[in-house]
Amino acid sequence: MTLFAQILQYTISGLTGGSIYAIIGVCWSLVYLVTTVLNFATGEFVMLGGMLTWGFHKAGLSLASSAFLAVIFTIIFAILLERAVIRPVRFPTELTYMMITIASASVIKGIILLVWGSETRSIEPFFGTRVIQIAGASITPQVIAVLGLLIFVTTGLALFLDRTLFGKALRASAINMVGARLMGIDISMVRLFCFGLAGFLGALTGIFIAPITFTGYEVGMLTGLKGLVAAIVGGWTIPGTVLAGLTLGLLEGFCAGFISSGLKDVFALLVMILFLLFETITFSKSEKKR
Amino acid sequence: LSTKKEALMTFVPWIAVVVLIVLLPLASSSNYVIGTMVFIAIYGSLAVSMGLLLELAGIFSLAHPTFFGLGAYCSAILAAKGIAAPWIGMIAGTAFVTALSILIGAPLLRLKGFYLACATFGLLVIVEIMLGQFGSITGGHEGLVGIPPLSIGGVVFEKDLQFYYLSWAFCLAQLWFLSNVMRGRVGRAIRSFRDSEVASKSMGVNIPLYKLRFSS
Numbered sequence: 046m047t048l049f050a051q052i053l054q055y056t057i058s059g060l061t062g063g064s065i066y067a068i069i070g071v072c073w074s075l076v077y078l079v080t081t082v083l084n085f086a087t088g089e090f091v092m093l094g095g096m097l098t099w100g101f102h103k104a105g106l107s108l109a110s111s112a113f114l115a116v117i118f119t120i121i122f123a124i125l126l127e128r129a130v131i132r133p134v135r136f137p138t139e140l141t142y143m144m145i146t147i148a149s150a151s152v153i154k155g156i157i158l159l160v161w162g163s164e165t166r167s168i169e170p171f172f173g174t175r176v177i178q179i180a181g182a183s184i185t186p187q188v189i190a191v192l193g194l195l196i197f198v199t200t201g202l203a204l205f206l207d208r209t210l211f212g213k214a215l216r217a218s219a220i221n222m223v224g225a226r227l228m229g230i231d232i233s234m235v236r237l238f239c240f241g242l243a244g245f246l247g248a249l250t251g252i253f254i255a256p257i258t259f260t261g262y263e264v265g266m267l268t269g270l271k272g273l274v275a276a277i278v279g280g281w282t283i284p285g286t287v288l289a290g291l292t293l294g295l296l297e298g299f300c301a302g303f304i305s306s307g308l309k310d311v312f313a314l315l316v317m318i319l320f321l322l323f324e325t326i327t328f329s330k331s332e333k334k335r
Numbered sequence: 336l337s338t339k340k341e342a343l344m345t346f347v348p349w350i351a352v353v354v355l356i357v358l359l360p361l362a363s364s365s366n367y368v369i370g371t372m373v374f375i376a377i378y379g380s381l382a383v384s385m386g387l388l389l390e391l392a393g394i395f396s397l398a399h400p401t402f403f404g405l406g407a408y409c410s411a412i413l414a415a416k417g418i419a420a421p422w423i424g425m426i427a428g429t430a431f432v433t434a435l436s437i438l439i440g441a442p443l444l445r446l447k448g449f450y451l452a453c454a455t456f457g458l459l460v461i462v463e464i465m466l467g468q469f470g471s472i473t474g475g476h477e478g479l480v481g482i483p484p485l486s487i488g489g490v491v492f493e494k495d496l497q498f499y500y501l502s503w504a505f506c507l508a509q510l511w512f513l514s515n516v517m518r519g520r521v522g523r524a525i526r527s528f529r530d531s532e533v534a535s536k537s538m539g540v541n542i543p544l545y546k547l548r549f550s551s
Contacts, residue, residue, distance in 0.1 A: 083449055139449045140395050270460060273453065307468045314457040321450050322442055 050181030055302040056295065061188050061257065063294020064195035065091075068250045069272025070279060070286035071202065072243040078219040078281055079239045082131055083139060085146040086123075088269020089153050090247025093119045095260030096157050098252050099166040108169065116248045122153070123244025124237055132236070150265065157262040165261040168252070187256050194253050198246060199287055206283075215239070267310055274317040349511070356503050360496055369499045376502035380509050387513055395448075398439070398455035401462045406432040408466065 069087060076084045094115050101111030130145055172186035206212040218225040218235045226232050251260065258264075275293055279285030293313055301309040360369060385399045410428030414420070439458070446454055 083453075140452060143395075143449060143452055267460065270457065277453070308464070311461050311464055314461050318443075318454045318457050321446055321454050325446050325450060 047181060051302065053180055053182040055298045057182060057184055057188060057298075058301075059295035059298025060291060061191050061294070062297055063291035064191050065250055065254050065268065065290075066271045066275045066293050067195055067287040067290025068198050068246055069268060070275030070290045071198065071283055072246050073269075073272050073276040074279075074281040074283070074286055076239050076243050077276070079215060080127075080131075080236050081137075081139060082142045082146065083273075084126075084240075084243065085143060085269065086126060086150040086153065086265075087243060087247060087272060088265035088267070089150045090119050090123060090244050090265075091251035091254070091268050092157065092260065092262065092265035093122060093153065094248030094251025095168065095255035095264065096161060096166065096251075096262065097248075098255065099168055099260060100161060102168065108171070112252050115252060116245060119248035119251075120241045120244040123240045123247075127237055127240040132233075150269075154262055154265065161262065163262060165259045166255075167259045168255040170256040185257075187253075191253050191257070194249065195287070198249075199283065202283060211238075270317075271310075271313050274313060274320075277317065278320050349507075353507065356507075360499060369496055373498050373502045376499075376506040380506040383506075383510055383513060387517070395452045396455045397452055398443075398458045401455075401459050402432050402436050404466070405435065405462065 069091065072087050072090070073084065076082055076087070097115035097118055098108075098112045101114050102108055104111075106114070126146075126149055130149055131142065134141055134145065170185065170187045171190060174185070176183045176185055178184075206216055214225065214230045215235055215238070217228065218230055218232060222232060225235075254260075271293060272290070275286050275290035278293070279287070279289035293316065296316065297309045297313055300312045304312075359372065363369075381399065381403055385396070388399070389395055406428045409431050410424035412418075413424035413427055418424075443451065443454055443458075
């Protein structure tokens with residue numbers, strides 16, 4: 046393999062991973078901006094999407110119908126999460142939300158572990174296993190599907206938030222919750238919708254990525270964390286998050302290719318910690334100047 | 336008279352707890368109960384120091400289990416490779432982790448609120464991956480085996496009952512020490528200044544117990 050082909054190959058795998066982190070990052074910021082909940086169960090939506098599809102498929106359903114059912118069940122789980130454990134909190138802070146969602150993530154992880162065991166599972170690719178060769182690098186239809194999903198999700202969300210009344214209501218409640226309520230927006234509905242949407246996107250991502258990276262009861266936490274990295278670095282906006290997610294994916298792809306594939310997750314998390322430190326330090330400096 | 340009464344009232348619960356713990360093995364000699372109680376003591380002391388950070392200094396550090404694990408690995412590696420006796424390994428592990436927690440704590444404690452929580456959570460995952468990756472030193476995902484039993488001055492700690500008394504002694508001593516610290520000058524200092532150095536030191540307080548967890 047020539048160096049050019051190698052670089053192309055790492056770029057492709059980096060963009061694939063990056064699309065996933067971008068979509069998950071969007072899930073984080075959708076929920077965080079509207080409800081101020083840092084939802085650490087976001088990654089579990091991905092896991093549920095993949096594992097439920099695998100489970101239904103094994104039980105004899107067709108791939109399409111089991112994927113459909115998996116998405117529906119994940120949305121129900123996300124809505125239940127908001128309704129049953131997050132809304133009843135009396136004096137919520139970001140930290141209590143964090144503890145609650147981390148605990149919920151462990152619970153759902155434990156349930157899946159009990160039901161389907163600890164082995165990694167895989168779903169068959171949607172469009173066959175054909176491999177397309179481009180300048181020495183190989184690309185599968187599944188990779189193209191993942192990239193297509195990212196484009197579909199971002200344009201869909203942008204149109205929804207910009208053009209529809211409910212999308213505008215969503216943006217209004219993110220900016221000022223009390224003001225939005227005074228204008229007659231049903232806040233509890235909006236909150237439920239945000240969790241449901243995050244569940245929907247997460248499950249979809251989980252199903253699309255399962256043929257490439259496989260799925261298992263424990264894939265949620267790391268995928269979710271990297272989505273959080275993308276959301277934080279991207280400043281909680283959709284374009285920023287997508288850009289940060291893709292950059293993170295590329296960084297990871299090249300680290301895995303040229304340095305060590307075992308340590309690629311470490312690099313991603315180091316990026317997050319360093320960015321948090323950097324932002325805090327520059328922020329406190331700009332405060333002093335003012 | 337009232338101060339004497341107050342002093343008595345603070346001592347009564349302590350004495351009650353100590354008596355209860357000393358007497359429990361007489362009531363039930365089953366290994367399962369004793370083993371579970373050992374873990375209660377270990378997790379209890381972990382929770383106490385984590386709670387101290389959160390309650391007093393307002394630091395929600397998810398990296399606490401990381402220090403717990405690193406302390407255990409450090410002393411266990413020293414003991415298993417025959418470099419040092421287990422009890423020396425315990426002290427070395429404590430010193431190592433205290434130094435490390437101050438080193439890591441100094442930059443990380445600049446972060447506030449959920450930023451700190453996110454960063455420490457990242458740290459937790461990083462260390463977990465690294466421990467799995469460097470299998471030749473840490474034993475990888477299978478864990479470290481062949482740690483010699485702890486022995487202090489000719490007494491070898493092998494049975495569950497011995498660990499039971501040792502871990503509870505550590506746990507109660509730590510509880511007593513920390514409750515005194517909280518009431519004393521340092522505690523007030525943490526409350527008022529939220530002093531970062533003291534906070535990171537208190538992260539390292541209960542590490543001697545970690546060796547226990549791995550050999551029990």
